[in-house]
Amino acid sequence: MKRIHRGIVLALIAVVGISGCRRTPETIVPADTTPPPAPTETCDAACRQRLADSAAAAEAERARLAAEADARNRASAVARATATLTSMIFFDYDAAEIRGDAKAALDAKLPILRANSGIQIRISGHADERGSDQYNDALGQRRAAAAKRYLTDNGIDAARIAIVSYGEQRPMTTGADESAWSRNRRAEFEITAGTVTVPQ
Amino acid sequence: MMRLSVRRSCALALVAALAVLLRGTSASAQDSSLTVRIGLTYAPGTKPGVLVLPVSGANGDSIRAILQRDLDYSDRANVIAGESLVMDTASDAGRGRFNYPLYARLGAAALVQATMTATGLHVAVHDVRTQKVERVKDFPLSAVGLSPEWRQQVHAIADAIEFWVTGVRGIAATRILYQSAGRIWQVDSDGANPAVVTAPGGLAQLYPAWHPKATHFAYVVMTEEGTRVRIAEMNGNGLASPRTLPARNGSVNTSPIFSPDGQTILYAHGMENGTDLYAAPVSGTEAPRRVTVSRSMDAVSPSYSPDGRRIVFVTNRPGGLGLYIADADGTNAEALTPFNFGDKSQRTDPSWSPDGRLVAFQAEMGGAAQIYSVSPRDRGSPKQYTSEGRNEDPSWSPDSRHLVFTSNRSGSWQLWVLDTETGRVRQLTRAASGAKAGAWSPRFMIH
Numbered sequence: 001m002k003r004i005h006r007g008i009v010l011a012l013i014a015v016v017g018i019s020g021c022r023r024t025p026e027t028i029v030p031a032d033t034t035p036p037p038a039p040t041e042t043c044d045a046a047c048r049q050r051l052a053d054s055a056a057a058a059e060a061e062r063a064r065l066a067a068e069a070d071a072r073n074r075a076s077a078v079a080r081a082t083a084t085l086t087s088m089i090f091f092d093y094d095a096a097e098i099r100g101d102a103k104a105a106l107d108a109k110l111p112i113l114r115a116n117s118g119i120q121i122r123i124s125g126h127a128d129e130r131g132s133d134q135y136n137d138a139l140g141q142r143r144a145a146a147a148k149r150y151l152t153d154n155g156i157d158a159a160r161i162a163i164v165s166y167g168e169q170r171p172m173t174t175g176a177d178e179s180a181w182s183r184n185r186r187a188e189f190e191i192t193a194g195t196v197t198v199p200q
Numbered sequence: 201m202m203r204l205s206v207r208r209s210c211a212l213a214l215v216a217a218l219a220v221l222l223r224g225t226s227a228s229a230q231d232s233s234l235t236v237r238i239g240l241t242y243a244p245g246t247k248p249g250v251l252v253l254p255v256s257g258a259n260g261d262s263i264r265a266i267l268q269r270d271l272d273y274s275d276r277a278n279v280i281a282g283e284s285l286v287m288d289t290a291s292d293a294g295r296g297r298f299n300y301p302l303y304a305r306l307g308a309a310a311l312v313q314a315t316m317t318a319t320g321l322h323v324a325v326h327d328v329r330t331q332k333v334e335r336v337k338d339f340p341l342s343a344v345g346l347s348p349e350w351r352q353q354v355h356a357i358a359d360a361i362e363f364w365v366t367g368v369r370g371i372a373a374t375r376i377l378y379q380s381a382g383r384i385w386q387v388d389s390d391g392a393n394p395a396v397v398t399a400p401g402g403l404a405q406l407y408p409a410w411h412p413k414a415t416h417f418a419y420v421v422m423t424e425e426g427t428r429v430r431i432a433e434m435n436g437n438g439l440a441s442p443r444t445l446p447a448r449n450g451s452v453n454t455s456p457i458f459s460p461d462g463q464t465i466l467y468a469h470g471m472e473n474g475t476d477l478y479a480a481p482v483s484g485t486e487a488p489r490r491v492t493v494s495r496s497m498d499a500v501s502p503s504y505s506p507d508g509r510r511i512v513f514v515t516n517r518p519g520g521l522g523l524y525i526a527d528a529d530g531t532n533a534e535a536l537t538p539f540n541f542g543d544k545s546q547r548t549d550p551s552w553s554p555d556g557r558l559v560a561f562q563a564e565m566g567g568a569a570q571i572y573s574v575s576p577r578d579r580g581s582p583k584q585y586t587s588e589g590r591n592e593d594p595s596w597s598p599d600s601r602h603l604v605f606t607s608n609r610s611g612s613w614q615l616w617v618l619d620t621e622t623g624r625v626r627q628l629t630r631a632a633s634g635a636k637a638g639a640w641s642p643r644f645m646i647h
Contacts, residue, residue, distance in 0.1 A: 094521065094546070122424070130564055131521065132548035132592065133637065134407060134455040135514055137420075137427060138468060138475040138498040141452040145472040163472070164426050165452045169404050176567070176590075 077199030081112045085121070085196065089147060091185040094131065096142035098150050106150050109189070111200035113156050118194035122162040123147050126188070128181035129168050140165035147187045162192065247278040248309035248365055251328075257316025259345045263354055267312065269390055270358035270372035273626070275601070275619040277365060280308045300331040310365045314357075321357060325364050335364045339647060348393045355389070356645035371597045373645045376604050377408035377417055378615055381633035384408045384419050384432075387615075389597075389640075391628050398432060398442070409457045410641050411482075417639075418456040418465055425449045429456045429467050431482065445480060445488075455501045458482065459528070460508040466491065468500040477502055477513060477530065491530035503552045503559070504528065505576075512536060512550045512559050512576065521546045523561060525576060536576060537561075549593045552576070555600040558620075562592045562605075571605050573620065585618055586625075594618075597640045604628060604638035 043051070087109075089102035098106065113119060125144030127136035144163035152158045173180040250271055255264045271277040280303075303311055311326040313333075320341035327334045339357045343350035352373050359370035374389045377397070383405050384398040398405055402421035409418045411434075418431050419442075426449055432442035445465070447453050452475060456467035465482050468475045474496040480488040492499040494517060502513040508528060515524050522545070526533035536559065537547050546564035553560070558573040563582070569590045572582040585591075589609030596603055603618045610627060613634040618625050629635040 094516075129590075130569070131546050132501060132514065132562060134468070134501045135498065135516075135521065135548050137452050137454040138470055138500050141470050142474060142498070148472070162425075163450045164424060166403075166422065167454075169406070169422060 074199065078196050081199040082191070082196045084108045085112045085119075086189045086191065088186045088188050090182065091143055091187070093128075093181070093185065094139065096125075096139065096146045098146055102147075103150070106147065107154075109151065110154050110156065112196060113151070113160070115198040115200045116194065116196050119191055119196065120160045120162070120193035122164060122190045122192045124170075124188045124190065125163070125165045126170060126172075126184055126186050127168045128184040129171065129176070130181065133168055137165050137167035140167045143185075143187050147189075247276060249278045249280045249307035250310045250312060250361075250365060251280040251303055251306070251308040252312040253314070255314045255316065255321075260316060262346060263314065263316075263321065266351065266354045266372075266390070267314070267358045267361065270355055270370060271362060273372070273390060273617075274362050274366075274368075274370045274599075275622060275624060276362060276368060276370075277310075278307065280306050298326060298331070300326075300328050303328045312361055321354075323357065323361065325361060337647070348388070348395070351388060351392060352644055356647055359643070359645075360647040368599060369643070369646070371599045371602065371640075371643065373643055374598060374641045375644070376595075376615065376628065376641065377410060377419075377639045378629065378635045379404075379406050379408065379419075379637045380629075380631045380635045384417070385631075385635070387629060389617075391630075394629065394631065397434070402428075407455055407637050408639050410639055411458045412460055412462045412642060414641050414644060416458075416482075418458065418467075420454050420456065426451045427453050429453045429465070431465065457502055457504065460504055460506055466502050466504070466511070468498070468502075470498070474498050475500055477511075491528075492526070492533070493530070499524075501549055503550045505552050506554050506556045510576075512552055514548045514550065521548065523547050523550050523559070536579065537574065537582070547572075551594050551596050551603075553596045553600040554598055557600065560594040560596060560603055560620075562594065571603065571618065585620060585623065591616075593637055595638050595640045598643050602640075604640050606636045606638065 087105055089098070089105045091097070091102070092099060123144045125140035125142065127139045131139070141163070144165060148158070148161045148163050151161060168184070171184045172186065173183045252264055252268050252271070254260065268279045268281070272279045298311065308328050311328055313324045313326065315322045317338065319338070321339045323337055323339060324333045325335040326332065337360070339360070341350065341353050343353055355372035358372045362368065362370035372389055375386045376389065377384060377386050379385070382403070383396050383400060385394055385396050387394040398419070402423045404422040406420045406422060411417060414434060416431055416433055418429060421428050421430055421444070426447065428447055429445040430442040431445070445453065447469065448471060451469060451471045453467055453469050456465055458465055463482055464479050466477055466479050469478045469488070470476065474494050475498045476494050477491040477499050478488040479491050480486070492513070492515075494515060497515065497517045499513050499515045502511045504511055510525060511528050512523055512525050514521065517524070523536040524533050525536045547561050549562040551560045557575065559576050560571060560573045562569050563572055569592050570587060571585045571591045571594050573585070574580070574582040585603070586605070586607070589607050591609070592606045594603040594605040601620055603620060604615055605618060606613055607616045613636050614630065615628040615635045615638040616625050617628050628638070
């Protein structure tokens with residue numbers, strides 16, 4: 001290749017390598033496909049420097065993009081963990097027993113609580129509108145206590161978990177049918193101290 | 201209750217006989233020390249007709265309207281109305297002439313003649329049958345006309361008139377406490393003057409209960425640290441700081457009531473192992489005393505018998521939700537309502553009547569809740585009072601005949617009043633944010 005032609009190609013590659021990546025972040029930085037100088041030609045010091053700079057820049061860009069993707073994935077994982085930790089569980093009518101679906105939801109919270117020891121939560125117990133308001137205060141308390149007991153039985157420190165009953169005073173759904181009632185018979189989980197930093 | 205004495209004299213009997221013989225006879229007010237009771241025997245199910253004459257003087261129209269409404273709401277008297285009649289009777293009465301035979305034909309057994317005086321209201325009640333004034337009294341009306349306090353004074357006069365006519369004192373001079381828009385309110389027994397009685401605070405304020413002397417009330421405040429029982433002074437402007445009973449964070453403390461002697465406050469308390477009833481002194485610093493032992497189940501919503509010796513409360517101990525009766529210290533507990541396997545009736549919110557005869561309660565029935573009562577003595581089949589909508593949380597009036605309860609039959613939660621003898625209901629509140637948990641006061645004023 002003529003010297004001028006070779007320089008233009010190298011410059012073009014550098015430009016494409018850097019600017020092309022900025023336009024489309026997901027695009028993999030194209031590998032440097034420039035054939036090495038033919039053995040019959042020499043790449044002088046300036047030429048070698050330009051090659052090295054372009055390769056370093058491409059590497060730095062690749063690392064930066066990988067770190068960004070990491071952070072995004074991590075943030076998603078933390079958000080998912082937070083959502084898992086604060087997801088509600090539901091109960092049968094006039095019951096505070098932890099049923100199967102609630103057990104699975106509580107099991108999913110355990111590793112998150114273990115990995116994030118600074119987190120404290122408050123569990124609130126709720127009831128549907130049937131029965132008296134006052135009995136539902138007691139029923140809500142039993143539901144919150146049952147959820148707490150499941151977590152402490154599985155090794156979570158009781159000092160990290162507060163409980164409260166809201167009885168039937170804070171329904172999630174209004175309505176006088178089982179679809180509304182079943183959604184109101186619940187325990188909610190609220191983070192009161194700390195944040196999830198280690199997703200699980 | 202006032203004692204009645206009879207004083208007879210031949211001269212009086214003669215005058216009475218003459219009066220009976222003459223139509224349109226004038227009658228003069230009797231000496232107020234003559235306390236012959238009106239010769240009406242109140243038979244349950246009958247309602248004597250009462251005619252209230254127009255009242256002249258300042259606020260006379262309001263006084264007449266209040267007296268008539270109170271007698272009507274008592275469900276013990278039939279208020280005779282009709283404006284043309286009123287005009288005739290008013291002009292006659294002004295000349296001291298009373299057309300007793302006409303009143304009798306209209307169904308009136310008693311005629312109420314009230315006149316404003318410098319200090320209050322002069323009331324004469326005539327027995328239409330004997331055609332005589334049988335009771336006379338000067339009642340003070342000291343409050344500013346038409347103020348809430350003035351209305352209570354007029355209500356107390358209506359209650360006295362009802363006592364003279366029917367033998368049973370009325371319940372007009374009372375108020376009902378309730379929860380609305382997150383705070384505690386009071387309303388007169390006829391629905392007038394709804395007014396908030398607590399300062400804002402907490403996520404919600406619930407379940408008001410009267411001290412037997414009506415000087416204080418208890419209620420529950422719901423917070424993120426748990427529910428707490430409070431005692432507040434009923435002081436007219438009502439927003440003074442309440443006293444909060446100490447309790448652990450995260451505990452539930454609910455359904456407070458005062459004992460009939462006003463010394464004890466009984467409420468449900470729980471932490472992580474169900475709830476039990478606890479008794480604390482109203483004044484003094486002794487720690488609360490546990491009354492029930494529910495072993496991880498619940499005991500809530502107590503109500504005392506009127507002599508303070510027994511309590512009825514809600515429990516789910518045998519695996520169902522129903523009513524238990526025990527001594528006030530929790531001993532000798534036994535089921536009041538039967539606990540049958542699979543029984544889904546869910547009986548809650550008991551209220552023991554002031555005369556001790558009945559316990560009213562709420563029961564789930566077919567997806568809705570209705571109001572019932574049962575006799576704590578013979579424990580027969582409960583009597584059902586309501587059937588429309590959801591009806592909860594009954595509370596007895598001082599006459600042991602009326603109940604205030606919560607219903608959604610109008611489309612929103614409001615308080616309603618029920619006459620347990622006739623089934624008649626009337627809507628008490630029309631609160632924009634709804635009203636629940638009504639508690640009927642004792643009588644404030646007795647003449």
